[in-house]
Amino acid sequence: MLKKIAIVAGLGLALAATAEAQTPRKGGTIRMTAPYGSSFSSMDIHTTQRAQDEIYAKALHRSLYTWDSAEGKPVPELAREVTVSGGGLVHTFKLRDDAYFHHGRRMTADDIIWSFTRIMDGTKAYPGARFVRVIAGAAEVEKGQAKEISGLKKIDDFTLEMKLTEKVDPGFYFFTAITSIYPADEGAKEGFIQKPIGLGPFRFVEHVPGSRIVLERWDRFYKPGKPYADKLIVSVMGEAAARDVAFRNKEIDTSVLGPAQYVAYQADPNLKGTIVEVAEVFTRHMGMNPGFKPFADKRVRQAINHAIDTDLIISKLVKGKAYRATSWLPLTSTSPLYDKTMKPYAFDPAKAKQLLADAGYPTGFEFEWTTSQNESWGLPIVEAIIPMLDRVGIKVKVKQVETAVLAEVIRKGDFQAYVYSMATGPDPQAALKCFYSSTPQSACNYTTFKNADFDKMIDEAGQTDDAAKRVQLLQKANALLYDEAPVWFFNYNKAVMAVQPWLKGIQLNATELTHQNVEDLWVDETSPAK
Amino acid sequence: MLSFLIRRILQTVPTVLAVVLVIFVLFSVVPGSVVSSMSDDGRGPADPQVVERMKKQLGLDDPVYVRFGAYIAKLATGDLGTSFRTREPVTTMIARRMWPTVQLIFAAMMFAIVIGVPLGFVAALQPGSIVDTISMVVAVSGLSMAKFWLGLLLMYLFALKLGWLPSFGYGDGGLKYLILPAVTLGVSPMALLARTTRAAVLEIMTADFVRTARSKGMSETRVVKWHVMRNALVIILTTIGLQFGALMGQAVVVEKLFSWPGIGSLLVDSVLQRDIPAVQGSIFVVVLFFLAINLLIDVLYGVIDPRIRYA
Numbered sequence: 049m050l051k052k053i054a055i056v057a058g059l060g061l062a063l064a065a066t067a068e069a070q071t072p073r074k075g076g077t078i079r080m081t082a083p084y085g086s087s088f089s090s091m092d093i094h095t096t097q098r099a100q101d102e103i104y105a106k107a108l109h110r111s112l113y114t115w116d117s118a119e120g121k122p123v124p125e126l127a128r129e130v131t132v133s134g135g136g137l138v139h140t141f142k143l144r145d146d147a148y149f150h151h152g153r154r155m156t157a158d159d160i161i162w163s164f165t166r167i168m169d170g171t172k173a174y175p176g177a178r179f180v181r182v183i184a185g186a187a188e189v190e191k192g193q194a195k196e197i198s199g200l201k202k203i204d205d206f207t208l209e210m211k212l213t214e215k216v217d218p219g220f221y222f223f224t225a226i227t228s229i230y231p232a233d234e235g236a237k238e239g240f241i242q243k244p245i246g247l248g249p250f251r252f253v254e255h256v257p258g259s260r261i262v263l264e265r266w267d268r269f270y271k272p273g274k275p276y277a278d279k280l281i282v283s284v285m286g287e288a289a290a291r292d293v294a295f296r297n298k299e300i301d302t303s304v305l306g307p308a309q310y311v312a313y314q315a316d317p318n319l320k321g322t323i324v325e326v327a328e329v330f331t332r333h334m335g336m337n338p339g340f341k342p343f344a345d346k347r348v349r350q351a352i353n354h355a356i357d358t359d360l361i362i363s364k365l366v367k368g369k370a371y372r373a374t375s376w377l378p379l380t381s382t383s384p385l386y387d388k389t390m391k392p393y394a395f396d397p398a399k400a401k402q403l404l405a406d407a408g409y410p411t412g413f414e415f416e417w418t419t420s421q422n423e424s425w426g427l428p429i430v431e432a433i434i435p436m437l438d439r440v441g442i443k444v445k446v447k448q449v450e451t452a453v454l455a456e457v458i459r460k461g462d463f464q465a466y467v468y469s470m471a472t473g474p475d476p477q478a479a480l481k482c483f484y485s486s487t488p489q490s491a492c493n494y495t496t497f498k499n500a501d502f503d504k505m506i507d508e509a510g511q512t513d514d515a516a517k518r519v520q521l522l523q524k525a526n527a528l529l530y531d532e533a534p535v536w537f538f539n540y541n542k543a544v545m546a547v548q549p550w551l552k553g554i555q556l557n558a559t560e561l562t563h564q565n566v567e568d569l570w571v572d573e574t575s576p577a578k
Numbered sequence: 579m580l581s582f583l584i585r586r587i588l589q590t591v592p593t594v595l596a597v598v599l600v601i602f603v604l605f606s607v608v609p610g611s612v613v614s615s616m617s618d619d620g621r622g623p624a625d626p627q628v629v630e631r632m633k634k635q636l637g638l639d640d641p642v643y644v645r646f647g648a649y650i651a652k653l654a655t656g657d658l659g660t661s662f663r664t665r666e667p668v669t670t671m672i673a674r675r676m677w678p679t680v681q682l683i684f685a686a687m688m689f690a691i692v693i694g695v696p697l698g699f700v701a702a703l704q705p706g707s708i709v710d711t712i713s714m715v716v717a718v719s720g721l722s723m724a725k726f727w728l729g730l731l732l733m734y735l736f737a738l739k740l741g742w743l744p745s746f747g748y749g750d751g752g753l754k755y756l757i758l759p760a761v762t763l764g765v766s767p768m769a770l771l772a773r774t775t776r777a778a779v780l781e782i783m784t785a786d787f788v789r790t791a792r793s794k795g796m797s798e799t800r801v802v803k804w805h806v807m808r809n810a811l812v813i814i815l816t817t818i819g820l821q822f823g824a825l826m827g828q829a830v831v832v833e834k835l836f837s838w839p840g841i842g843s844l845l846v847d848s849v850l851q852r853d854i855p856a857v858q859g860s861i862f863v864v865v866l867f868f869l870a871i872n873l874l875i876d877v878l879y880g881v882i883d884p885r886i887r888y889a
Contacts, residue, residue: 090666178627241665259837259839283837290729290745294746299744450609452850455615
């Protein structure tokens with residue numbers, strides 16, 4: 049499998065290299081699609097963290113950091129330089145002095161302070177609060193005990209000091225659009241939602257709810273010569289079949305592919321060359337509740353992992369549009385945390401039976417499995433597994449719920465087992481902390497995992513300044529988790545997008561393939577869009 | 579006439595209230611809430627503090643009867659509430675989405691009427707002929723075809739193969755963007771109108787007053803024009819009225835398929851994300867639209883057939 053990944057990564061690099069080799073063309077229209085079903089939730093990106101909304105927000109807004117797909121890590125975006133002091137807790141940002149909002153005013157440290165304070169407004173429920181809370185004094189603002197975030201200090205207009213509560217990389221906290229920087233003067237006005245103003249490479253022109261958003265080039269964008277295109281149109285297209293027709297008809301430049309289309313596009317010589325793919329930082333898994341007696345025994349959980357022919361499911365049902373999970377931390381080609389030496393649980397029903405017998409369940413048991421209808425990690429997968437588990441004596445009762453309901457069920461712990469896709473990156477420490485003993489189930493410790501050794505390793509990793517030691521500790525914690533098997537390790541999502549040959553500069557963003565730094569995209573003269 | 583209109587409008591109040599109550603209770607008992615869909619999305623662990631605050635802010639912690647009372651109180655002042663999802667007034671959202679839906683429905687009905695009614699007439703005037711057979715095959719096919727599939731078929735043919743029309747989107751609101759969604763939506767009422775018209779005309783053709791007119795020597799053209807058409811129109815109009823209401827519901831699939839920015843796609847998004855104020859508001863408007871169309875049809879009955887009196 050690693051060989052395949054290397055080939056894919058190589059293809060991606062080759063694609064990027066080809067794009068680099070050509071001179072980007074100025075002008076034209078980029079026509080992207082927002083493929084995740086519903087229309088954009090809001091033009092106020094602070095209120096929504098849906099993957100769908102960030103597609104347009106990456107063009108309109110900018111955050112303190114951005115995701116560098118080539119490096120596979122967050123990098124400063126609105127700061128030219130970041131210095132760390134105070135034992136790793138104080139970060140001083142030398143801000144850009146050439147970043148202009150779309151109404152013409154230059155961004156200063158005040159805008160960042162205003163935006164973060166807004167997000168922490170305790171009377172609202174901005175999802176970005178979970179990130180901003182890492183700044184000292186932010187929680188006090190949230191609780192209404194303070195009006196200002198004490199950990200944010202303006203040194204001058206273009207220097208900002210940020211004191212954190214934990215020794216973490218703030219890049220992982222401030223790279224998504226929910227922590228976008230708004231202009232303090234305009235952001236508070238009522239009309240802002242109808243006509244948002246950002247710092248991004250494109251400015252707002254029109255939003256037709258449920259249909260599209262139109263943006264045009266912001267000439268004063270701080271990256272010289274960028275963006276390349278004059279216009280960006282993001283169309284809401286939740287129906288895969290409609291997207292397929294539109295893509296083949298050259299009406300759109302990008303289209304996310306599902307498993308069935310992935311197979312069809314690979315088989316079509318005209319479309320095969322349009323595919324780009326990346327291992328995203330999501331791990332699909334079946335979580336087991338130790339409150340349900342059999343799952344309290346590690347041997348039972350391991351037996352489940354051995355009883356399921358995961359490779360068969362990935363190849364036949366998921367149509368190869370996934371990578372086999374070999375642990376919790378996701379496969380990303382640039383992550384130093386991904387342990388290439390780890391092997392997945394082998395499909396071994398005999399061993400599964402033995403483990404069950406050792407655990408006191410020689411004839412198996414029955415459990416209820418809560419699932420959504422998702423084609424890649426929901427009901428079809430569960431249905432394929434039922435006979436596999438039956439072979440080792442485990443009976444499954446299926447409980448189907450909607451995806452939105454599933455999230456609630458999992459958070460409340462109202463399940464014996466669930467199947468879900470969860471963000472397990474890009475911050476490995478945050479991903480593993482979901483299994484930390486004191487992390488509540490309502491946060492993300494859905495399997496109420498408790499292990500003192502695991503906690504110790506996470507604590508030590510959080511305290512050390514030695515990067516190599518940190519990697520080693522987190523890898524060990526990940527390996528322990530793998531052995532304890534609180535989940536069935538299913539797959540890491542392989543995101544697949546079809547890209548028209550005239551659209552150049554697509555980045556293989558492992559955090560979400562549809563989230564592109566659009567200023568780096570350009571269309572050549574063969575694009576049919578004017 | 580005026581008292582009839584006032585009475586009919588007053589009759590709609592309990593209907594609307596009942597619909598609002600049913601929807602409210604339904605969305606209060608079904609599992610899942612806007613908080614689950616907004617705060618998680620599978621992209622990152624939900625923050626328990628944000629979740630709790632969101633529930634409090636949106637009043638989701640309150641008992642159903644308290645929330646319903648508050649909603650009705652607002653409704654009485656013409657306020658449809660604030661969307662959980664977009665945090666905008668629901669009236670603003672609906673106002674923005676209404677025009678594209680109205681465009682779509684009227685275009686679909688125009689297509690249905692212009693094709694369906696003549697088709698039914700021609701078939702009825704030549705029963706058993708090849709024209710009759712073809713028109714009825716078209717009608718049955720149109721009725722039994724799933725909209726999603728038909729839409730894709732039209733996209734494939736007229737956009738991909740022939741390149742005549744865009745396959746999706748609202749564009750600049752121009753006609754070329756409207757044609758495919760309108761035809762997709764209009765095929766089913768067209769088929770129904772063809773069948774209804776044919777049946778109505780055939781029945782009227784054998785009625786006593788038609789036989790009498792013929793026996794008096796009235797020409798066939800005059801018989802059809804003055805007796806058959808006039809009487810068939812009442813039945814056709816009833817069908818059109820009912821179909822208008824039905825199309826509001828059916829527009830959901832078409833709007834989603836063609837990325838059409840109407841109230842149907844707003845409703846679907848709102849249901850999936852448990853945006854109760856937006857669901858309530860959308861259904862409220864759909865119901866009002868349906869009732870208004872029915873009222874209009876009732877008024878038109880009297881215009882077409884003076885024998886119908888408003889008691």
